[in-house]
Amino acid sequence: MATTAAPQSSAEARPLARKKFQPAEVAFEWALRLSIALALGALVWLFVSVLTEGASSLSWDFLTSKASSSAARAGFKNALYGSLVLMMITVAVAVPLGFAAATYLEKFAPMSKDELRVIAMRRQRALEHRRGHGLSGIRLLLARIGVAASRVWATIGPPINRIVEVNISNLAAVPSIIYGLLGLALFVSIMGVSKSLLAGGLTLAILVLPIIIIASREAIRAVPSSIEQGAMALGATKWQAVRSQVLPAALPGMLTGTILATSRAIGETAPLIVVGGAAYSTKVPSLNPLQAGDQPLLAMPLQIFDWVERPQETLWGPLAAAGILVLIGTLVVMNLIAIVLRNRFSRSW
Amino acid sequence: MSDERTAVTTDEDEALAVTDQEPRQSDPRVGDGPGISVAGPAQGSRDGAQQETVVFEASGVNVHYGTNLALKGVDIPIYRREITALIGPSGCGKSTFLRCLNRTNDLIPGAAVSGDLTFHGEDMYAPDIDAVDLRRRVGMVFQKPNPFPKSIRENLAFGMKVNGLKANDDAIERVLRRAALWDEVKDKLGDDAYALSGGQQQRLCIARAIAVEPEVILMDEPCSALDPISTLAIEDLMRELREQYTIVIVTHNMQQAARVSDRTAFFTVEQPGDGSRYGILAEHDHTEKMFRAPEDQRTQDYITGRFG
Ligand SMILES: Nc1ncnc2c1ncn2[C@@H]1O[C@H](COP(=O)(O)OP(=O)(O)OP(=O)(O)O)[C@@H](O)[C@H]1O
Ligand SMILES: [Mg+2]
Numbered sequence: 001m002a003t004t005a006a007p008q009s010s011a012e013a014r015p016l017a018r019k020k021f022q023p024a025e026v027a028f029e030w031a032l033r034l035s036i037a038l039a040l041g042a043l044v045w046l047f048v049s050v051l052t053e054g055a056s057s058l059s060w061d062f063l064t065s066k067a068s069s070s071a072a073r074a075g076f077k078n079a080l081y082g083s084l085v086l087m088m089i090t091v092a093v094a095v096p097l098g099f100a101a102a103t104y105l106e107k108f109a110p111m112s113k114d115e116l117r118v119i120a121m122r123r124q125r126a127l128e129h130r131r132g133h134g135l136s137g138i139r140l141l142l143a144r145i146g147v148a149a150s151r152v153w154a155t156i157g158p159p160i161n162r163i164v165e166v167n168i169s170n171l172a173a174v175p176s177i178i179y180g181l182l183g184l185a186l187f188v189s190i191m192g193v194s195k196s197l198l199a200g201g202l203t204l205a206i207l208v209l210p211i212i213i214i215a216s217r218e219a220i221r222a223v224p225s226s227i228e229q230g231a232m233a234l235g236a237t238k239w240q241a242v243r244s245q246v247l248p249a250a251l252p253g254m255l256t257g258t259i260l261a262t263s264r265a266i267g268e269t270a271p272l273i274v275v276g277g278a279a280y281s282t283k284v285p286s287l288n289p290l291q292a293g294d295q296p297l298l299a300m301p302l303q304i305f306d307w308v309e310r311p312q313e314t315l316w317g318p319l320a321a322a323g324i325l326v327l328i329g330t331l332v333v334m335n336l337i338a339i340v341l342r343n344r345f346s347r348s349w
Numbered sequence: 350m351s352d353e354r355t356a357v358t359t360d361e362d363e364a365l366a367v368t369d370q371e372p373r374q375s376d377p378r379v380g381d382g383p384g385i386s387v388a389g390p391a392q393g394s395r396d397g398a399q400q401e402t403v404v405f406e407a408s409g410v411n412v413h414y415g416t417n418l419a420l421k422g423v424d425i426p427i428y429r430r431e432i433t434a435l436i437g438p439s440g441c442g443k444s445t446f447l448r449c450l451n452r453t454n455d456l457i458p459g460a461a462v463s464g465d466l467t468f469h470g471e472d473m474y475a476p477d478i479d480a481v482d483l484r485r486r487v488g489m490v491f492q493k494p495n496p497f498p499k500s501i502r503e504n505l506a507f508g509m510k511v512n513g514l515k516a517n518d519d520a521i522e523r524v525l526r527r528a529a530l531w532d533e534v535k536d537k538l539g540d541d542a543y544a545l546s547g548g549q550q551q552r553l554c555i556a557r558a559i560a561v562e563p564e565v566i567l568m569d570e571p572c573s574a575l576d577p578i579s580t581l582a583i584e585d586l587m588r589e590l591r592e593q594y595t596i597v598i599v600t601h602n603m604q605q606a607a608r609v610s611d612r613t614a615f616f617t618v619e620q621p622g623d624g625s626r627y628g629i630l631a632e633h634d635h636t637e638k639m640f641r642a643p644e645d646q647r648t649q650d651y652i653t654g655r656f657g
Contacts, residue, residue, distance in 0.1 A: 110458070121477050226495040229456050230554070234508035234561050235485030244507060249498045347498060347543060 047328070054321025062322055067282055067303070071315040074307075076323055081285045082197060082298030083266060083330075088289045089201025090208060090265050095258055097205075098212030099247075102254070105168070105213070106220045107228075107242050109161040116154035123147045172210035179207040180274030188275065195276030197285055197292035200299065203275050204268060208261040215257020219250040224349045252345030256338045263334040267327060269301040277302045300327050402429040403470075404565060404595050405450055410464035412445050412454065418627045420445050423464070425614055425633050432587060432596045434606035434636065437616035438651065442628025443599040444492055446616070447567050450597060451487035452480040485512055488563035490571050492599070494550035496542035496557075501534055504542050504553055508561040520560070527589075528556035529582030547574040555583065559590065566590065568598040572605065584609050603652060606636065613639040615648045 065075020111119075127135075127143050135143065183203025187193040193202070223246050231241035269277075278296040285295040300323060307320035405427040412420040420442035427433050427450075435443045445454070452473065454460040466473050473483060497504050505524060506516035514520070521538070525531040530552040534545070542553055551574050558566055568587075572580040587596055587609050600606050606613050614633035620626045632645040643649045 118476055122479060125477060224495070225456070226491060226493065227497060229453055230491060230495040230497065230557075231507065232456060232481070233451060233453055233484055233489040233491070234511065234557065235481060235488075235563075236508070236511045237481050240511050245497050245499075 050321045050324050054325050057318040057322040078284050078298045079300045079303035083300045085197045086201045090204040093205035094209050102213045102216030106217045120150040120154050177270040180271030183275045197295040199275050200272050200297045204265040208265045211261040216254040219253025223249045256342045259338040263331050404429045406467045408465045413461045415459040420628045423630045429595050431611040434610035434613045435599045441616040441618045444569050451484050487565040488558040489567040490555050490558050492569040496550050496553050500539045502538040505560050512561045524556045524560040528552045565595040610636045617647050
């Protein structure tokens with residue numbers, strides 16, 4: 001084969017093109033690298049400075065000692081326990097509400113007036129049928145109320161759903177201090193909860209609720225509609241299809257979203273201060289969330305904030321830095337769990 | 350034969366039972382027209398004169414997706430314990446029509462069905478009809494395999510449970526055998542269904558559909574992802590199921606339509622010239638007649654592979 005003389009007529013014989021230097025492309029690539037380096041650099045610098053300051057104070061003693069007015073003896077135990085209880089309350093309240101709301105908004109709220117009317121009619125017929133079989137008294141009354149409610153919902157439901165829909169995403173963007181004010185007004189003033197871990201946990205729960213709802217909705221939406229249709233083509237009701245097929249498939253994604261939302265709540269300071277976070281208390285909170293109603297509102301970020309604010313910086317600074325390291329460590333672990341969950345259970349449909 | 354259909358459509362009685370006056374041709378014949386041999390149904394165990402009951406009766410069925418008309422004016426009866434094949438070019442609305450028959454179109458946002466469609470003489474789309482009960486009686490295998498993201502066993506058990514059937518090992522083995530899948534999966538019933546090949550997934554979906562014992566089974570190109578051996582196994586299954594069930598199958602495979610179906614409906618696309626395009630039912634008749642001597646030129650062209 002002659003490689004030198006390439007005949008013009010045959011496309012196959014044309015030599016392969018050589019690489020060309022393209023300055024714009026190279027410059028762009030380096031600009032991208034630079035911006036990543038800047039962002040990461042700031043983080044690394046922050047981490048290194050915290051590490052150099054706090055590493056000496058970070059010890060098992062630090063984690064297990066109670067708060068104290070003497071810097072030499074002060075530890076992180078109160079704050080650590082407080083944050084743990086806060087997370088338990090937040091998850092216990094926000095997860096069921098968030099998952100239920102996401103399921104409703106994604107799968108049931110889009111029903112039109114006509115579909116809702118059909119459901120109301122079906123209930124009406126079921127009622128007539130059961131009356132023919134001797135339904136009476138209080139049960140009949142309840143069934144009547146049920147039918148009337150589904151009739152009313154067929155009219156007012158869709159517009160209400162639309163309002164909720166629009167506002168969920170707005171809620172996620174509200175600054176966290178506003179949630180603190182809401183928590184103070186709702187739980188402390190109106191419901192009479194004392195300024196305790198309970199009030200703080202409930203406040204953090206409403207803070208993360210919109211984030212959990214949005215993340216869960218995305219996870220539910222990622223399950224192809226053919227799965228639900230397949231279930232319904234077998235004679236499953238909408239609820240059966242959603243509960244037994246769609247939700248289990250969406251669960252890993254929902255959990256990932258929940259962990260990320262919770263890890264945001266763990267670092268929140270402002271709303272806790274507003275709700276009445278204790279800057280300092282020697283009482284170690286009980287780990288039983290049922291007793292949270294009369295435990296002082298302590299948390300890792302509050303404790304760090306308190307230490308940073310103290311005048312003798314050389315004494316308290318290393319403690320604050322050690323606290324920050326613990327907080328960062330917790331966040332990293334939570335994010336790792338989320339990543340593992342996503343990689344382990346994600347599937348391509 | 351067209352008289353016979355008219356007789357059916359005008360019959361408004363509850364029973365909608367009509368006697369097929371004309372005995373069925375019993376021997377396979379090589380068509381003098383398009384040249385596809387029609388063998389299957391006539392070899393079945395049917396006697397010539399038998400009761401023919403209409404299961405579905407469509408008249409003037411239109412389907413819109415949003416504002417787009419996808420299917421226009423479909424009139425067709427579908428008979429009990431027969432295999433009806435829906436054929437036609439891609440995008441002519443075969444899947445759309447199939448989905449009307451068990452109201453899975455209801456699950457597609459924006460899809461709207463109009464016209465009259467009855468199931469055993471009852472208006473399927475009457476506002477108080479419970480579509481869930483209808484779907485229990487009219488099962489479906491989708492065009493793309495859609496197993497649940499669970500184990501093989503759970504895929505079968507789910508439908509059985511929601512229908513109040515027992516999902517024991519015997520029942521599971523039985524349906525897997527019927528769907529020609531048992532030998533391949535008997536040792537891994539606990540494995541994720543998505544670990545199966547595409548063709549195996551589709552057979553699992555077929556197994557899942559027959560496991561709930563519907564009256565009618567709708568199949569949307571059930572064999573498009575299958576090798577010839579599994580295809581033949583599925584065709585055998587269809588012939589066997591026909592003894593008890595009514596089957597409607599969409600297929601792009603002319604030989605398959607000719608081999609297994611009793612009747613064939615040919616859908617095509619109409620473009621009136623004003624920019625719109627929608628599917629229509631061009632012709633439907635006994636399969637043997639459709640392949641030997643179709644009345645419509647478009648059917649003739651499609652079956653012989655000449656597109657106009
Ligand atoms: N979910 C949908 N939303 C909007 N339009 C749709 C939808 N499904 C189908 N259509 C439209 O309806 C028409 C008929 O589609 P359909 O899927 O019924 O065709 P088909 O005959 O089954 O084609 P194929 O042989 O390729 O499966 C097409 O023009 C398609 O674009
Ligand atoms: Mg199709």
